[in-house]
Amino acid sequence: MSLLIVGSIGIDDVKTPVASQKNLLGGSASYASVAASFFAPVRLVGVVGEDFPPGYCALFRKHGMDLEGLKVEKGKTFRWSGEYLLDLNQRKTLSIELNVFERFKPDLPDSYKNTPYVLLGNIAPSLQSHVLGQMTRPKFVMADTMDLWIHTAKPDLRELLRKVDAVCMNDSEARELTGMTNLIKAGHHLLSCGPKYAIIKKGEHGCLLFADGQFFAAPAYPLREISDPTGAGDCFAGALMGFLTSADTVSFQTLRKAVVYGSVLASFNVEAFSLARLQTLDQTDIEERYTAFKVISRFDDSDSRPAGRKEKPKSGRKRPVASR
Amino acid sequence: MSLLIVGSIGIDDVKTPVASQKNLLGGSASYASVAASFFAPVRLVGVVGEDFPPGYCALFRKHGMDLEGLKVEKGKTFRWSGEYLLDLNQRKTLSIELNVFERFKPDLPDSYKNTPYVLLGNIAPSLQSHVLGQMTRPKFVMADTMDLWIHTAKPDLRELLRKVDAVCMNDSEARELTGMTNLIKAGHHLLSCGPKYAIIKKGEHGCLLFADGQFFAAPAYPLREISDPTGAGDCFAGALMGFLTSADTVSFQTLRKAVVYGSVLASFNVEAFSLARLQTLDQTDIEERYTAFKVISRFDDSDSRPAGRKEKPKSGRKRPVASR
Numbered sequence: 282m283s284l285l286i287v288g289s290i291g292i293d294d295v296k297t298p299v300a301s302q303k304n305l306l307g308g309s310a311s312y313a314s315v316a317a318s319f320f321a322p323v324r325l326v327g328v329v330g331e332d333f334p335p336g337y338c339a340l341f342r343k344h345g346m347d348l349e350g351l352k353v354e355k356g357k358t359f360r361w362s363g364e365y366l367l368d369l370n371q372r373k374t375l376s377i378e379l380n381v382f383e384r385f386k387p388d389l390p391d392s393y394k395n396t397p398y399v400l401l402g403n404i405a406p407s408l409q410s411h412v413l414g415q416m417t418r419p420k421f422v423m424a425d426t427m428d429l430w431i432h433t434a435k436p437d438l439r440e441l442l443r444k445v446d447a448v449c450m451n452d453s454e455a456r457e458l459t460g461m462t463n464l465i466k467a468g469h470h471l472l473s474c475g476p477k478y479a480i481i482k483k484g485e486h487g488c489l490l491f492a493d494g495q496f497f498a499a500p501a502y503p504l505r506e507i508s509d510p511t512g513a514g515d516c517f518a519g520a521l522m523g524f525l526t527s528a529d530t531v532s533f534q535t536l537r538k539a540v541v542y543g544s545v546l547a548s549f550n551v552e553a554f555s556l557a558r559l560q561t562l563d564q565t566d567i568e569e570r571y572t573a574f575k576v577i578s579r580f581d582d583s584d585s586r587p588a589g590r591k592e593k594p595k596s597g598r599k600r601p602v603a604s605r
Numbered sequence: 606m607s608l609l610i611v612g613s614i615g616i617d618d619v620k621t622p623v624a625s626q627k628n629l630l631g632g633s634a635s636y637a638s639v640a641a642s643f644f645a646p647v648r649l650v651g652v653v654g655e656d657f658p659p660g661y662c663a664l665f666r667k668h669g670m671d672l673e674g675l676k677v678e679k680g681k682t683f684r685w686s687g688e689y690l691l692d693l694n695q696r697k698t699l700s701i702e703l704n705v706f707e708r709f710k711p712d713l714p715d716s717y718k719n720t721p722y723v724l725l726g727n728i729a730p731s732l733q734s735h736v737l738g739q740m741t742r743p744k745f746v747m748a749d750t751m752d753l754w755i756h757t758a759k760p761d762l763r764e765l766l767r768k769v770d771a772v773c774m775n776d777s778e779a780r781e782l783t784g785m786t787n788l789i790k791a792g793h794h795l796l797s798c799g800p801k802y803a804i805i806k807k808g809e810h811g812c813l814l815f816a817d818g819q820f821f822a823a824p825a826y827p828l829r830e831i832s833d834p835t836g837a838g839d840c841f842a843g844a845l846m847g848f849l850t851s852a853d854t855v856s857f858q859t860l861r862k863a864v865v866y867g868s869v870l871a872s873f874n875v876e877a878f879s880l881a882r883l884q885t886l887d888q889t890d891i892e893e894r895y896t897a898f899k900v901i902s903r904f905d906d907s908d909s910r911p912a913g914r915k916e917k918p919k920s921g922r923k924r925p926v927a928s929r
Binding site for chain 1: 693787
């Protein structure tokens, strides 16, 4: 099974309170597809300029990606420059140069059109819809999005939501899009917009997965140090979809695990700038951290009888009788 | 096994965006002890004025509490009035009248001094220390605190932390006390201040439990509506300590469950003003919600082999070889 990923591919300059690095591989599709590649073969759709470093193409190839959908256009690659504030939860965009990305129209190679799993990474909703329109009955489509599109292209985004199986965004974006401050209400509102599954990413607080009548809350991995938060959400979405593709089973149970694998890859990615940490990652690292997620979120192994009854019997006193 | 709880007992006026109620039973000890009473017998330590409604004493008695440590002093009961803003995460204190609470000095009846479990509810750290000083080798002591004491009595609070087994506070308070924005660092810093266990409450994002080399993250119960957040943290602490008392086993495993029972009682309590919801609660409600916490936080039941391997075998392609 293959996974099609569309999104931005760029060159980033990133500044954090402790370091700054230039000319990094960036963009939603870059992060998502490298993270996904640990689980399933990726077909990448994106555009770069003639200045795109050959080393970055080699990196994509090393991760086994099909690059037929990666266009190289005359001009310069999309560039983003940003700075993280002290707590790393807030960032300032210092500059954006759209360059070849400005005219990006993701037309798919024929060989991509029957890809069963599709991640519409964070780009304009009209472009996400354009990709979806070219697909032949995909099995599962997830769209990621961001505040920019909620502000500038809400009707397009709403139209897209009617056509996808799952949507993924962060907490502030879910609040903005739905107008609801309670995230549980916001998640259910997203479901009412079309998708069968909604995922709300909460950064250091983990994430929430919603489906009709079902709910799952994943913690974040307890990291003491974060080097560079860039691309965490994209890695989350990529690994989630990569796992789902490899499992080739769409169910709430599989999605729960997929969300945790998404959290695993996101947690690794923030340990270094750009995609550096994912270059040194192997399957053992991934499975170990997945197991760590089990350890930190499990609190009771007794499933066959009411919880809490395993403890020493109470002192025999009568419980207060609840009345009125 | 009994649990001693000391804290404030007051009369509250509470306003939320949708309703407002006056002359409610309030105070950290009231919330904590009613929540704890579902698990273990409570010995209450506090002070009220002559105006304290007899109905509220009856409520304490209905919950099986030992009230020998509840002093009735000449004068009026502590009063608090507050208003919650639109998202219910922020509140404004409209007025405080300390009244008899101003001269509160919690001297314990002799019968209380050998109580094995102790919850030092949210009052001035010097009073918490004063209570602790009268106890005969308790098995387990947890202190709750709040921002007020971090601002006005930090040395007292630091001294208290050296003497307790566990400390419990919310995320913004943990950040303020430790000066660390990363909550994982903050939790470990709290451990370095003395307690063997540190608990950081995060409201809608659940809570974190820290011990040396061990970590547990509990989600919050997914509530769509919150009527009145007052006392949620006190109910959490009370139920946590109540469960621990009934289990009479102090271990990380028991504390994990205790944290979830704390979350269960806190989630019920915010469903109505003051302690109204806890008056209609029974053991079945509690066990059902505890089971719901298992359902929403569990993602993988395979513990005996590496996770993710249960899924359909991958397509046989070679995984990207991670290098450098």
